[in-house]
Amino acid sequence: MNPEVTAGAVPAVAMRSITKRFPGVLANDSVDFEAREGEVHALLGENGAGKSTLASILTGLYRPDAGDIEIYGRRVEFHSPRDAMAAGVSMVHQHFRLAASLTVADNIVLGHQAAPWLRASPRTIESQVTDLARRYRMPVNPTARIWQLSVGEQQRVEILKSLYRGARILILDEPTSLLTPQEADDLFETLRRMTAEGRTIVFVSHKLEELMAVSDRVTVLRGGRVVGTVETKSTTPPQLARMMVGREVVFAQSKEAHRMEGGEVVLELRGISADGDLGIKAVNDVSLAIKAGEIVGIAGVSGNGQRELAEAISGARRRSAGDVIVDGRSLRNGDPEDAIARGIAHVPEDRLGTGVSPSLSVADNLILKSHRRAPIATRGILRRQRIAANAKQLMSRFSVSAPGPDTPTRLLSGGNVQKVVLARELSSRPRAIVAANPTRGLDVGATESVRELLIKAAAGGVGILLISEDLDEVLALADRIAVIYEGRIAGVVPRDEADVQRIGLMMAGAPA
Amino acid sequence: MRIQRRLTTPRWLVVAVPVASLIAAFAAAAIVLLIAGKDPGATYARLFDRAFIAPGAITSTLITATPLLFTGLAAAAAFRMRLWNIGGEGQLYLGAVGASGAGLFLRDQPPAVIIAGMVGGGLAAGAAWSSIPGVLKAYFKTNEIITSLMLNYVAGLLLTYLIFDSRSFWRELGTFSARAFPQGKQLPDAATWPTFDLGVAVIPFGFLLGLIAALGLWLFYRSTSFGFQARVLGDSPSAARYAGIKTRRVVVAMMALSGALAGVGGASEIGDFRHVLDPRGLQQAGFGYAGIVVAALARYNPFAVAVVAFLLGGLANAGYSLQGPDFPAGLVGVLQGMILFFALGGELLLRYRVSFRARLAAAPS
Numbered sequence: 001m002n003p004e005v006t007a008g009a010v011p012a013v014a015m016r017s018i019t020k021r022f023p024g025v026l027a028n029d030s031v032d033f034e035a036r037e038g039e040v041h042a043l044l045g046e047n048g049a050g051k052s053t054l055a056s057i058l059t060g061l062y063r064p065d066a067g068d069i070e071i072y073g074r075r076v077e078f079h080s081p082r083d084a085m086a087a088g089v090s091m092v093h094q095h096f097r098l099a100a101s102l103t104v105a106d107n108i109v110l111g112h113q114a115a116p117w118l119r120a121s122p123r124t125i126e127s128q129v130t131d132l133a134r135r136y137r138m139p140v141n142p143t144a145r146i147w148q149l150s151v152g153e154q155q156r157v158e159i160l161k162s163l164y165r166g167a168r169i170l171i172l173d174e175p176t177s178l179l180t181p182q183e184a185d186d187l188f189e190t191l192r193r194m195t196a197e198g199r200t201i202v203f204v205s206h207k208l209e210e211l212m213a214v215s216d217r218v219t220v221l222r223g224g225r226v227v228g229t230v231e232t233k234s235t236t237p238p239q240l241a242r243m244m245v246g247r248e249v250v251f252a253q254s255k256e257a258h259r260m261e262g263g264e265v266v267l268e269l270r271g272i273s274a275d276g277d278l279g280i281k282a283v284n285d286v287s288l289a290i291k292a293g294e295i296v297g298i299a300g301v302s303g304n305g306q307r308e309l310a311e312a313i314s315g316a317r318r319r320s321a322g323d324v325i326v327d328g329r330s331l332r333n334g335d336p337e338d339a340i341a342r343g344i345a346h347v348p349e350d351r352l353g354t355g356v357s358p359s360l361s362v363a364d365n366l367i368l369k370s371h372r373r374a375p376i377a378t379r380g381i382l383r384r385q386r387i388a389a390n391a392k393q394l395m396s397r398f399s400v401s402a403p404g405p406d407t408p409t410r411l412l413s414g415g416n417v418q419k420v421v422l423a424r425e426l427s428s429r430p431r432a433i434v435a436a437n438p439t440r441g442l443d444v445g446a447t448e449s450v451r452e453l454l455i456k457a458a459a460g461g462v463g464i465l466l467i468s469e470d471l472d473e474v475l476a477l478a479d480r481i482a483v484i485y486e487g488r489i490a491g492v493v494p495r496d497e498a499d500v501q502r503i504g505l506m507m508a509g510a511p512a
Numbered sequence: 513m514r515i516q517r518r519l520t521t522p523r524w525l526v527v528a529v530p531v532a533s534l535i536a537a538f539a540a541a542a543i544v545l546l547i548a549g550k551d552p553g554a555t556y557a558r559l560f561d562r563a564f565i566a567p568g569a570i571t572s573t574l575i576t577a578t579p580l581l582f583t584g585l586a587a588a589a590a591f592r593m594r595l596w597n598i599g600g601e602g603q604l605y606l607g608a609v610g611a612s613g614a615g616l617f618l619r620d621q622p623p624a625v626i627i628a629g630m631v632g633g634g635l636a637a638g639a640a641w642s643s644i645p646g647v648l649k650a651y652f653k654t655n656e657i658i659t660s661l662m663l664n665y666v667a668g669l670l671l672t673y674l675i676f677d678s679r680s681f682w683r684e685l686g687t688f689s690a691r692a693f694p695q696g697k698q699l700p701d702a703a704t705w706p707t708f709d710l711g712v713a714v715i716p717f718g719f720l721l722g723l724i725a726a727l728g729l730w731l732f733y734r735s736t737s738f739g740f741q742a743r744v745l746g747d748s749p750s751a752a753r754y755a756g757i758k759t760r761r762v763v764v765a766m767m768a769l770s771g772a773l774a775g776v777g778g779a780s781e782i783g784d785f786r787h788v789l790d791p792r793g794l795q796q797a798g799f800g801y802a803g804i805v806v807a808a809l810a811r812y813n814p815f816a817v818a819v820v821a822f823l824l825g826g827l828a829n830a831g832y833s834l835q836g837p838d839f840p841a842g843l844v845g846v847l848q849g850m851i852l853f854f855a856l857g858g859e860l861l862l863r864y865r866v867s868f869r870a871r872l873a874a875a876p877s
């Protein structure tokens with residue numbers, strides 16, 4: 001974005017032959033990475049490619065097993081994020097590290113001041129914060145407490161915190177994953193202002209469109225290695241995708257939108273409400289009807305009641321009001337067994353802790369819900385041959401790749417764990433499926449196959465409620481899109497009338 | 513040196529570590545013996561002889577091993593699903609109370625009825641006692657470690673009360689000496705559990721029962737729907753709820769099962785050995801707590817529990833019979849402590865990989 005940057009100058013960041021090994025994986029394998037002063041340099045790669053690891057090494061959170069780092073041409077060795085900060089390097093993490101009960105201003109100065117008794121007056125800090133916020137167009141109230149802020153605002157606080165401490169090199173790890181489309185645009189605007197001042201941004205992401213919009217150059221990682229570095233201007237999304245995945249990728253996988261007129265309703269939510277873990281209402285009077293063969297998407301920013309809604313339907317959470325009706329009959333409240341028996345399949349958000357029992361074998365996890373019934377069990381005794389046959393059949397049908405059916409499920413990759421969940425849920429011949437963020441954290445290949453399975457299930461007459469924080473996913477798969485905001489359905493639109501701008505506004509709480 | 517968490521534990525290590533801890537414990541205790549001026553070789557030879565070789569040694573070892581086998585299974589059954597029932601001690605006392613009560617009550621019945629009654633009485637009393645922490649955990653979310661531990665003291669006081677502080681059904685009140693020195697009522701001869709002479713050794717009925725229980729527990733976890741539910745719940749409570757498993761019911765039932773096993777251990781102690789409810793003897797033996805060690809060394813495998821119970825039973829048995837001026841008092845206690853110490857140290861090797869190698873040359877700066 002900054003034409004004055006000269007290629008020959010000393011790079012702001014130079015990492016050479018960085019190697020980092022974790023038990024069982026080589027997360028970074030002789031990685032070379034350079035970012036010029038004043039550029040937005042994107043770090044692209046699938047989940048598990050080693051992006052966060054490389055970023056954590058650059059900020060002193062991990063120490064590399066081998067390799068070295070230069071900042072503005074000076075050799076550095078960081079032992080902690082504090083060392084990195086002193087050299088002007090700071091990171092905004094995928095998961096924020098803010099103290100929820102303190103104010104914005106407190107969080108910004110927290111841990112920065114040399115000694116508490118040298119503390120600047122709160123008034124001074126607040127005006128400094130306000131100035132910074134204005135300069136970078138990141139409106140935020142310095143006296144607000146963190147817990148009162150939206151996710152987007154919290155991210156601004158993280159960025160301001162880095163700037164306040166004089167960061168010249170800022171690393172953002174998947175910064176848009178929790179933002180609405182408008183918030184993401186605002187963030188890009190802020191980043192441009194920062195690079196115009198000569199700051200350097202390392203922008204970690206696996207979303208191609210946003211990289212194309214925001215970056216000057218892209219370095220692609222695959223399996224811990226650098227595939228290459230390219231100028232954004234002279235590349236295309238398909239080329240980047242090929243570098244990232246190592247093969248051609250089928251784009252824009254989507255379902256034929258079909259108008260469901262007169263199809264029978266398989267799952268109906270009638271005014272359901274439920275409390276969250278803290279006893280505060282998380283789902284508020286939600287009503288929806290899902291027809292056979294239809295995919296209804298629920299879009300929304302994370303934390304607006306999506307998880308609680310899924311649990312209230314599947315019985316894992318008690319409803320404080322309302323009914324879930326399957327084939328005309330209401331489900332027992334707070335009883336997952338009833339929901340299972342009545343044909344409600346559930347692909348939970350937390351796949352490794354909830355969707356499967358992590359230490360149990362793949363074969364055992366494939367009977368997680370059918371272990372009490374014939375043919376898997378007769379008179380309370382498990383039929384081992386049938387369990388093995390079931391595992392063999394499902395693993396090949398859903399192409400689960402694992403060393404064997406007896407492998408503990410936690411040793412599988414995320415995509416294969418999700419395939420185990422889907423194999424079990426889809427093979428139970430459900431009437432309806434509630435799928436919560438079914439592709440989150442999966443690589444492109446696994447995402448493709450999960451989406452394909454859902455589309456196929458819908459084609460087979462199953463009604464699907466797809467709850468996803470990935471708006472592109474909802475737009476690609478759903479026949480109708482409902483937007484959830486603070487536990488309420490803010491509006492429902494058919495896909496062919498869907499407008500990203502309008503949906504984005506609804507996600508942010510603006511009236512439909 | 514680098515220590516890294518293991519993702520999987522190789523099978524051979526699971527066996528090698530406990531065996532190595534046993535050997536290390538004996539080696540360490542040998543040093544203690546040398547310092548004390550004893551010959552470790554000769555001492556260990558006597559110990560081994562009294563535990564497994566001398567005439568009748570195997571039978572006494574088995575009698576000592578039986579309650580250990582049951583309390584070990586009780587701990588293994590619960591710990592396997594991360595239910596920390598450490599109330600085996602109290603559940604064993606209650607089992608002894610139930611079994612001796614049944615034996616006394618059924619005194620005029622044929623032996624088979626008496627013995628069946630004793631087993632049932634021990635089982636029911638142990639299960640009832642452990643259901644208390646089970647219900648408290650399932651319905652009130654109390655910590656079972658604390659409640660089951662505290663109930664051990666309550667059970668100990670109950671034993672004392674029944675024999676020393678009351679005119680209970682269990683207390684002998686008929687003889688003059690018993691009125692001066694309180695003691696329990698002797699069970700009828702028909703309540704003595706049978707033994708089976710295999711030529712090489714005489715096997716007590718209780719040990720046989722224990723082996724059957726071990727097989728049963730193994731089958732329970734491996735091949736029943738209910739055992740499957742217990743495994744899921746132990747591994748991931750949220751996956752269990754998601755799968756529609758009635759988690760409270762499983763917790764209560766598994767605590768009851770664990771207590772029932774310990775209770776039968778108490779019954780075996782009455783039927784095989786004591787034939788009387790003896791508060792002091794039961795409390796000194798500490799079989800309930802030792803069962804936790806047995807289960808840990810056996811890594812919760814029921815068959816390994818039987819092997820470990822046999823070995824530790826032999827050690828305890830030899831300790832009893834060798835007590836005297838020429839045998840180092842406390843050696844058995846030292847050995848038991850060392851075994852536990854090394855076994856816990858060995859855990860580290862099972863969970864973590866320790867490697868010794870030069871660090872990659874750090875870049876000069």
Ligand SMILES: Nc1ncnc2c1ncn2[C@@H]1O[C@H](COP(=O)(O)OP(=O)(O)O)[C@@H](O)[C@H]1O
Pocket residue numbers: 022023025026027045046047048049050051052053054
């Ligand atoms: N702290 C850690 N311990 C063990 N393995 C890790 C750790 N952090 C990352 N990994 C592994 O390193 C690889 C790269 O992870 P990461 O850098 O987080 O990828 P990305 O951010 O590109 O998704 C993955 O296989 C991941 O499982």
Ligand SMILES: [Mg+2]
Pocket residue numbers: 051052053094173
């Ligand atoms: Mg990452």
